[in-house]
Amino acid sequence: MQETGLAASERPRITAPHRELLDQVLDKWSLQVLEELCEQPQRFNELRRAIPVVTQKSLTAALRRLERNGMVERVVTSTRPLAVQYRITPLGTTLQELLDALLCWTTVNMADVERARERYDDEV
Amino acid sequence: MQETGLAASERPRITAPHRELLDQVLDKWSLQVLEELCEQPQRFNELRRAIPVVTQKSLTAALRRLERNGMVERVVTSTRPLAVQYRITPLGTTLQELLDALLCWTTVNMADVERARERYDDEV
DNA sequence: CGGTATCCTTCTCGATACTG
């Protein structure tokens, strides 16, 4: 079958790698971590206190994922007891704009969405 | 410790309702459904074929969520057998820009992310 | 065609306890 490029002008599609990256970076805890670290670098327990109510396990997982994807940096100071600081990377700050766009969208459209929900829930 | 309101100029935070809305609308299948319906209205089984490889259950769930949140419209024609068409709403199209922004971000930064992953995976 | 209902497996996530 010879496709003649009729779909050439279509918008790009979400492929598996894109999807996977978004999943790693837009999940519940990661977004809140990014928000916090955009404000200022912070230590593990500072983040824990700042994000209500994340468990150690979930926070660790989110930080590792973000670190692996190059969004945050983990800086260890080998004092006693040891200090670990997390800070956002340049790559991470590019996510901040996206975060703002997401937040902006929800803010602008929340009222419409809520009306739609009421309509939907009523007619059931 | 007396906070003097120094955080007054801070960026808005993701609250639970915002978070919830994003979850309902940015999940794996919903994004692909929105992509499809942005191109053209489609019927249930058309969507099913267009999105590899979604199960009936997952597709139904995604469509119901999107419908409830006002992103897609379900149009039933009572023929025999009955025909159901799904189409994107004006509210749904506002999501399209966001989708583009997400896709653009992943496209631009994918290479950096992959380098970061390799670096991380190597040093373990 | 366009679904629902049910079962069953997988994965997530919190709670808890322990460590360098």
Place this chain on the structure above:
DNA sequence: CAGTATCGAGAAGGATACCG
């Protein structure tokens, strides 16, 4: 302080069968 390890409950999601 900054985690790791382990367990169990619950939710997500696929496979299958059936219905108007």
